[in-house]
Amino acid sequence: MKVLGFNLFGELHGIRGGVHPDDRKALVAGQPIEALPLPGLLHIPLQQHIGAAANPVVQRRQQVCKGEAIAHAQGAVSAPIHAPTSGRIAGLGLYPANHPSGLSVRTITLQPDGEDRWHPDIRGVDDPFALAPAEVAKRVAAAGIVGMGGATFPSAVKLHLRNRYRLHTLVINGAECEPYLTCDDRLMREHTAQVLDGVRIMAHALGVGRIIVAIEGNKPDALAALREAAADCAGVSIVRLPTRYPMGSEKHLVQTLTGKETPARGLTADIGVVVHNPATAFAVHEALRLGRPLISRVVTVTGGAVQRPKNLRVPIGTQVQALVDHCGGFTEAPAKLISGGPMMGQPLAELRVPVMKGSNGVLALTAAETGQHTPAPCIRCASCVDACPCGLVPLTMAAHIRAGDLDGAVGQGLMDCIGCGSCAYVCPAHIPLVQFFSHAKGELAARGRAKQKQTETKRLAEARSARMEAQKQAKRAAMARRKREAEAQKRAEAALSE
Amino acid sequence: MNQPLAASPHAHAPVSIGRTMALVMLALVPASLFGLYQFGWPAIFLFTVTVGATVGFEALSLMLAGRPVRLTLMDGSALLTGWLLALTLPPWAPWWIGVVGGALAVLLGKQVFGGIGQNLFNPAMVARVALLISFPLEMTRWVAPAPLFTADAPGFFEGLAITFGGPSGEFSGVDALSGASILGHVRTELGQHEALKTALSGVYDPFSALLGTVPGSLGETSALLIALGGLWLIHKGVIDWRIPAALLGTVAALATGMHLIDPERYAAAPYHLLTGATMLAAFFIATDPVTSPVSRAGQLVFGAGVGLLVYVIRTWGGYPEGVAFAVLLMNAATPMIDHYLKPRIYGRDRRGQPLEYPEPEAAAKPGEGRS
Numbered sequence: 001m002k003v004l005g006f007n008l009f010g011e012l013h014g015i016r017g018g019v020h021p022d023d024r025k026a027l028v029a030g031q032p033i034e035a036l037p038l039p040g041l042l043h044i045p046l047q048q049h050i051g052a053a054a055n056p057v058v059q060r061r062q063q064v065c066k067g068e069a070i071a072h073a074q075g076a077v078s079a080p081i082h083a084p085t086s087g088r089i090a091g092l093g094l095y096p097a098n099h100p101s102g103l104s105v106r107t108i109t110l111q112p113d114g115e116d117r118w119h120p121d122i123r124g125v126d127d128p129f130a131l132a133p134a135e136v137a138k139r140v141a142a143a144g145i146v147g148m149g150g151a152t153f154p155s156a157v158k159l160h161l162r163n164r165y166r167l168h169t170l171v172i173n174g175a176e177c178e179p180y181l182t183c184d185d186r187l188m189r190e191h192t193a194q195v196l197d198g199v200r201i202m203a204h205a206l207g208v209g210r211i212i213v214a215i216e217g218n219k220p221d222a223l224a225a226l227r228e229a230a231a232d233c234a235g236v237s238i239v240r241l242p243t244r245y246p247m248g249s250e251k252h253l254v255q256t257l258t259g260k261e262t263p264a265r266g267l268t269a270d271i272g273v274v275v276h277n278p279a280t281a282f283a284v285h286e287a288l289r290l291g292r293p294l295i296s297r298v299v300t301v302t303g304g305a306v307q308r309p310k311n312l313r314v315p316i317g318t319q320v321q322a323l324v325d326h327c328g329g330f331t332e333a334p335a336k337l338i339s340g341g342p343m344m345g346q347p348l349a350e351l352r353v354p355v356m357k358g359s360n361g362v363l364a365l366t367a368a369e370t371g372q373h374t375p376a377p378c379i380r381c382a383s384c385v386d387a388c389p390c391g392l393v394p395l396t397m398a399a400h401i402r403a404g405d406l407d408g409a410v411g412q413g414l415m416d417c418i419g420c421g422s423c424a425y426v427c428p429a430h431i432p433l434v435q436f437f438s439h440a441k442g443e444l445a446a447r448g449r450a451k452q453k454q455t456e457t458k459r460l461a462e463a464r465s466a467r468m469e470a471q472k473q474a475k476r477a478a479m480a481r482r483k484r485e486a487e488a489q490k491r492a493e494a495a496l497s498e
Numbered sequence: 499m500n501q502p503l504a505a506s507p508h509a510h511a512p513v514s515i516g517r518t519m520a521l522v523m524l525a526l527v528p529a530s531l532f533g534l535y536q537f538g539w540p541a542i543f544l545f546t547v548t549v550g551a552t553v554g555f556e557a558l559s560l561m562l563a564g565r566p567v568r569l570t571l572m573d574g575s576a577l578l579t580g581w582l583l584a585l586t587l588p589p590w591a592p593w594w595i596g597v598v599g600g601a602l603a604v605l606l607g608k609q610v611f612g613g614i615g616q617n618l619f620n621p622a623m624v625a626r627v628a629l630l631i632s633f634p635l636e637m638t639r640w641v642a643p644a645p646l647f648t649a650d651a652p653g654f655f656e657g658l659a660i661t662f663g664g665p666s667g668e669f670s671g672v673d674a675l676s677g678a679s680i681l682g683h684v685r686t687e688l689g690q691h692e693a694l695k696t697a698l699s700g701v702y703d704p705f706s707a708l709l710g711t712v713p714g715s716l717g718e719t720s721a722l723l724i725a726l727g728g729l730w731l732i733h734k735g736v737i738d739w740r741i742p743a744a745l746l747g748t749v750a751a752l753a754t755g756m757h758l759i760d761p762e763r764y765a766a767a768p769y770h771l772l773t774g775a776t777m778l779a780a781f782f783i784a785t786d787p788v789t790s791p792v793s794r795a796g797q798l799v800f801g802a803g804v805g806l807l808v809y810v811i812r813t814w815g816g817y818p819e820g821v822a823f824a825v826l827l828m829n830a831a832t833p834m835i836d837h838y839l840k841p842r843i844y845g846r847d848r849r850g851q852p853l854e855y856p857e858p859e860a861a862a863k864p865g866e867g868r869s
Binding site: 336 | 506508509511518573615797842853
């Protein structure tokens with residue numbers, strides 16, 4: 001029986017490609033979420049989300065309360081930032097970012113006073129379902145909530161999609177298909193009711209009648225917990241997904257559930273579906289019921305090189321070093337330090353960088369875990385073609401990029417690549433395919449900017465020369481007029497004197 | 499903390515080119531051992547010389563090109579090329595056939611294109627065809643099986659004489675053993691307007707062709723062992739089922755069709771599937787990743803193309819066996835197949851345009867999801 005394109009009996013649709021990496025979740029899946037003690041200093045970057053950086057509204061040495069806004073959103077796609085604890089603003093300057101470049105970004109440094117005192121104005125609403133949908137979205141925006149699966153897109157913007165699309169379903173992406181990570185798993189198991197409440201509030205804001213919480217089969221406890229909690233909720237179904245990477249890719253998840261592909265360059269909203277992460281749902285619950293903004297998140301600290309892997313609730317702005325220390329440090333020098341999961345995470349440039357709203361994991365991997373080899377020539381084995389969930393031919397795209405033919409790579413579908421890394425994961429030649437694609441996308445973006453700058457410069461230059469020409473013409477005309485007038489006057493004078 | 503920055507992913511499947519090649523060679527072991535056993539010492543010497551020469555020429559090329567010799571040899575690709583070439587040679591061919599073949603395979607077939615992964619044509623088949631055209635006599639002199647340690651089998655020193663002896667030394671005293679391959683014999687007979695039944699009688703019975711106790715190339719005779727090795731490779735995920743299935747399916751379909759039309763002239767499917775290099779081509783030669791298409795649809799077309807050409811050349815062409823030519827011709831078509839048969843990109847139609855949905859999903863339920 002199909003309703004709105006969904007099979008009610010939980011039948012799933014196949015997706016193309018994908019890989020089955022060793023999920024390695026057992027390292028830490030049994031560890032309950034533990035609160036990390038407040039560190040001595042918090043470094044809170046102003047750019048923790050997709051969109052414009054937040055605008056600081058505090059002064060140095062200013063005293064702030066927990067949950068007080070310290071930076072406001074700027075523009076349509078942005079998110080405010082709040083003090084993770086009470087304390088004094090120690091500075092406002094540049095600090096290394098949680099980004100592979102390790103470049104410094106604008107950061108507010110907060111010195112906790114240890115009192116952890118909430119701002120007095122913080123209070124929730126008794127019945128979020130009595131609020132108008134726009135009001136819910138407004139509160140979500142004010143709480144600084146962004147997509148916590150790692151994409152960090154401001155959540156309120158997605159809750160407003162109802163204004164432009166005909167939506168019917170909210171999908172909660174509990175796939176957590178990245179190996180190692182268990183933060184969403186733990187959150188769904190330990191805070192089931194809160195997550196479900198947040199989900200229902202979001203569905204209310206979106207005006208959709210149907211909710212699907214989709215969880216990969218390797219998280220049976222989370223599935224069971226949510227099934228029990230959602231037993232008497234109408235319109236909520238809990239779906240067990242096959243364990244396959246990249247099941248958590250938004251568009252592929254929706255295809256698995258509905259059998260429909262999101263059109264290229266489009267949003268899942270084009271086919272009536274909005275996707276949110278369980279941690280985002282939890283944050284929405286806290287924001288609406290308790291009035292608390294997003295100031296902490298669950299981070300999985302794991303990997304073969306970590307002494308005691310843990311799931312930690314971490315105040316935003318805590319240095320990664322503090323997390324590692326809390327887990328007993330390293331057993332051996334890690335071959336790779338990663339922020340996020342092993343498939344799409346970014347290398348950490350250093351350990352003093354702060355945890356941000358999108359940081360779901362800190363991985364310290366041993367050499368054996370990374371399985372790295374020197375790249376060899378491509379033997380066209382087509383493993384990458386079979387693994388690509390997007391129907392691309394990675395080997396051909398890489399060959400174009402290698403030859404410097406970026407336009408050729410675009411012609412092969414480079415811009416449809418989601419960067420999931422399935423191709424590079426299975427490549428027997430160990431060719432860093434994702435690196436080729438990221439390089440090409442970055443280069444194309446830079447070229448686009450350069451071209452735009454060039455066109456703009458040209459436009460300005462042309463406008464200037466046109467202006468100059470007009471001024472010259474005007475001057476010439478004025479001179480000619482004066483000359484004519486002078487001559488006329490002369491003639492008039494001559495006529496008079498005759 | 500310093501670490502080399504590298505793009506994701508930061509984990510990797512336990513695969514490598516060396517592992518792939520090793521598995522393919524492992525799958526070849528039964529058929530190869532059987533061939534070496536049944537054709538005896540000369541075959542063992544020829545196999546050793548061919549493989550050794552191929553690897554030697556690869557090492558020489560790498561040295562001349564200034565590439566890392568040991569590291570590249572370790573990928574096993576040259577070893578596999580030499581191995582496959584040896585399996586396709588007449589088992590008692592003289593040693594220099596193996597050396598010239600190894601040189602042709604590595605130099606002309608692979609290194610002139612830029613080494614592993616760059617060659618357009620299957621190196622072993624390039625060598626096989628070049629040898630056949632250049633030395634037709636040596637390349638078509640077949641022997642009946644004479645298993646090791648049996649009465650008819652040449653001993654170690656006789657074997658040395660056969661493989662390394664001069665032109666006059668070849669086949670001395672063992673002329674009784676020489677014979678034609680099944681394909682060659684049948685072709686000659688049919689050429690003399692004999693009925694197929696007469697042509698087949700005494701040289702072909704499906705059971706021996708399946709087992710491989712028939713005259714033929716060094717490692718091509720046992721269709722059964724080759725197929726078992728190939729199926730194991732499919733099971734291990736080293737090769738895909740599409741090329742073998744399309745190739746064998748096409749040969750079988752054509753043979754069956756023609757046989758039904760005129761059973762007097764055209765042999766039935768088992769004859770074509772079990773003789774010559776059909777099985778080896780289906781599982782080990784046409785499946786060479788470098789020279790076959792990358793998309794699933796392309797692989798089906800490629801396999802079917804090889805099967806079609808094999809049948810056409812065998813039946814109406816100038817040579818009794820057409821596998822090597824068929825593979826090379828389809829190798830040449832591979833870039834074109836890859837160009838036209840790409841997978842459909844997610845969210846786009848076959849022509850590359852974004853998908854369009856005529857009716858928004860929620861339109862069925864008025865009022866829902868709208869503000």
